Amino acid sequence: MQKSIRRYAALFVLPALTCFFIAFLVPMISGVILSFFKFSTVLDGTFVGWQNYKLAFINNEFATSLWFNVRFTLVSVVTINIGAFALAMLLTRGLKGTNAFRTIFFMPNLIGGIVLGWIWQLIINGFLLPKGVTIVTDPKYGFWGLVVLMNWQNIGYMMVIYIAAIQNIPVELIEAARIDGAGNKTMLTSVILPSIAPSLTICLFLTITSGFRLFDQNLALTAGDPGKQTEMLALNIYNTFYRRTGFEGVGQAKAVIFTLLVALIALTQLAISRSREEEA
Amino acid sequence: MSIVKKHRTMDIVLFIILILLAAIFLAPLLIVLMNSFKSKFFISSQPFKFPTADTFTGRENYIEGARKIKFFNAFGYSLFITVFSVIGISLATSMLAWYLTRVKSVFTTVVYYLLVFSMIVPFQMVMFTMSKTANLLHLDNPIGILVLYVGFGAGLGTFMFSGFIKTIPLSLEEAAMIDGATAPQTFFLVVYPMLKSTAITVAILNTMWVWNDYLLPYLTIGIEYKTIPVAIQYLRGGYGAVDMGAMMAMLVLAMIPIIIFYLAMQKHIIRGVIAGAVKG
Incomplete structure (x- = not known):
C-alpha cells in the first residue's frame, strides 16, 4: 500500500509543503541567519556576529x-x-x-x-x-x-x-x-x-x-x-x-x-x- | 447526582450573580453600539450616556466610517481571503497528513516534526523575512496571500488531521486499493469522508484566525488591499485625533459577521475550540 501511495507523493505533499516552505521554512532559516547580520533589506547584509544580540540589551x-x-x-x-x-x-x-x-x-x-x-x-x-x-x-x-x-x-x-x-x-x-x-x-x-x-x-x-x-x-x-x-x-x-x-x-x-x-x-x-x- | 450539594436559596443567589456577570460581559458591546449612533464630539466626553436629541446622529457615523475606510471593500477582501485560505488549508493539510501518516520514511518524519515546530514559533520571528519573500515572489495580493496562510496553517492542520487518521483502521483503505483504487481515489472517496469532524474543527480554528488576523495582511497587502482589522486600525491614522464616531460604527460592523457566525455555529465552534486547545 505504501508503494502505491508513494507514486502520488507529489500530489499529496507538494501543495501544503510548497506553501510551508515559502511562508515558514525559508523565512525562519533566513531570519535566524540574518540575526547575525546588519541589513535593511534581506539581500544587503554584512556579518556582525553577536553584535545584534548585544545591541538588543x-x-x-x-x-x-x-x-x-x-x-x-x-x-x-x-x-x-x-x-x-x-x-x-x-x-x-x-x-x-x-x-x-x-x-x-x-x-x-x-x-x-x-x-x-x-x-x-x-x-x-x-x-x-x-x-x-x-x-x-x-x-x-x-x-x-x-x-x-x-x-x-x-x-x-x-x-x-x-x-x-x-x-x-x-x-x-x-x-x-x-x-x-x-x-x-x-x-x-x-x-x-x-x-x-x-x-x-x-x-x-x-x-x-x-x-x-x-x-x-x-x-x-x-x-x-x-x-x-x-x-x-x-x-x-x-x-x-x-x-x-x-x-x-x-x-x-x-x-x-x-x-x-x-x-x-x-x-x-x-x-x-x-x-x-x-x-x- | 449533582457535583455540589444543592440548596434552593443558594441556587437563586448564584443565578442572580450569573445574570449580573452576563450583563457585565455584554456591556462593552452595548456601549459601543450605543455610541455608534452619537455624534463624534460626544463619544469620548460622555461614553456611558445614551444618545439624546442633541447627540443622536442616526446613520451618519456608519456612512462616514464606511466611506473613510472603504468598509465594504475590506469586508470583501476579508471574506475572500478567509474562505479560500480555509478551503486551501483543509484540503492541502488533510492530504499531507494522510501521506505523512501512511508512508513511513525519514522524510515524512522530518516534515512532521518541522510542522509541529512551526506551531510554537511566534509570528514576529518570521514576519520581516516572510513579508520580503512575499514581495519577491509577488504574493502581495489577495490571491498570493492564500499561499502564506496555507503555509502558516499547515502545522496545526496537519497535526490535527494526522492525529485522527492514526485512529482509522487501515483495512478499509487496503480493501479499496486491492479493488484497484488509486491513492487519490482511496483518499477522496474512502478517507476524506471520514475526516468530516476534524475538518470542521480545522476549518473553525482557521476561520477565527484568518478573519481576525492583523499583522500578516497588514505587512504583505495592507497598502492596497485592507482587510477589516487593517482597515479599522487605519482609522487611527498617523497623527491627530481618531474619529471616534466612525470608529464606533466600524467596530459594530466588524463584529456583526462574527456574532452571526458564532450564533449559527455555536456548538461546532465551542467543540472545535476545545479540541484545538487540547490537541494543540
Whole structure:
C-alpha cells in the first residue's frame, strides 16, 4: 500500500509543503541567519556576529518590555484561570439558563484583537474621564487595561475547557465521595481539582503563551504609550523592525530570543504532560 | 447526582450573580453600539450616556466610517481571503497528513516534526523575512496571500488531521486499493469522508484566525488591499485625533459577521475550540 501511495507523493505533499516552505521554512532559516547580520533589506547584509544580540540589551528598552510582559502574563494567568474555573463551577450545577450564560461568556473570544483593543480603549477612558486622564497618561492604567481586556477575551475560552473537564468526572467517583461524607470543600480539593489537573495544565499554558504573544490588543489599546512603557515583547520587536531604520538586525535578534522563550514554555508544557501520562 | 450539594436559596443567589456577570460581559458591546449612533464630539466626553436629541446622529457615523475606510471593500477582501485560505488549508493539510501518516520514511518524519515546530514559533520571528519573500515572489495580493496562510496553517492542520487518521483502521483503505483504487481515489472517496469532524474543527480554528488576523495582511497587502482589522486600525491614522464616531460604527460592523457566525455555529465552534486547545 505504501508503494502505491508513494507514486502520488507529489500530489499529496507538494501543495501544503510548497506553501510551508515559502511562508515558514525559508523565512525562519533566513531570519535566524540574518540575526547575525546588519541589513535593511534581506539581500544587503554584512556579518556582525553577536553584535545584534548585544545591541538588543544595550538600553533597557527590551528588558523593560520583557519585565512588563512577565508581570502582565502572571497577573492575567491567575485572574483568568480563577475566573474561568469559578464560572465553570457555576455552570455545571444544572442551573437554569446554563447554555445561554455559556454562549455569552464565550462570545468575546471570537472578536479580533484590534477590535477588542478599541472597545476597551473607549470604556477605560470613560472610567478615567472623571480623573481628567486617559489610558496613556500612566503605564499602570495601560497595564490594568490590558489585564481587563485579556480577562474579558479569555475567561470564556478557558471556562469551556474547564466545563468539559468537570463534566468528564465519572459520576461514580462523585457518588462515592458523597457517600463517604465529603463536603463541598473536600469535594473540590480531593475530587474535582485532581480530576481536572490535565485541563488545568492546558489552560495555564494557553494563557501563558497568549500572554507572551499578545500583539494586536497591545497595539490598539495603548500602542505602547506612554513612552514605550506599556510595550510588550511582540510590539517591541515590531517597533524595532519598522519604526527605526538600521535596527532590522537587532529586531531579528530580539525575535530569535522571543522564539526561544516561547519554545521553552511549550517544551515545559510537553514535559509536564508527558510525565503525567507516564504516571497514569 | 449533582457535583455540589444543592440548596434552593443558594441556587437563586448564584443565578442572580450569573445574570449580573452576563450583563457585565455584554456591556462593552452595548456601549459601543450605543455610541455608534452619537455624534463624534460626544463619544469620548460622555461614553456611558445614551444618545439624546442633541447627540443622536442616526446613520451618519456608519456612512462616514464606511466611506473613510472603504468598509465594504475590506469586508470583501476579508471574506475572500478567509474562505479560500480555509478551503486551501483543509484540503492541502488533510492530504499531507494522510501521506505523512501512511508512508513511513525519514522524510515524512522530518516534515512532521518541522510542522509541529512551526506551531510554537511566534509570528514576529518570521514576519520581516516572510513579508520580503512575499514581495519577491509577488504574493502581495489577495490571491498570493492564500499561499502564506496555507503555509502558516499547515502545522496545526496537519497535526490535527494526522492525529485522527492514526485512529482509522487501515483495512478499509487496503480493501479499496486491492479493488484497484488509486491513492487519490482511496483518499477522496474512502478517507476524506471520514475526516468530516476534524475538518470542521480545522476549518473553525482557521476561520477565527484568518478573519481576525492583523499583522500578516497588514505587512504583505495592507497598502492596497485592507482587510477589516487593517482597515479599522487605519482609522487611527498617523497623527491627530481618531474619529471616534466612525470608529464606533466600524467596530459594530466588524463584529456583526462574527456574532452571526458564532450564533449559527455555536456548538461546532465551542467543540472545535476545545479540541484545538487540547490537541494543540
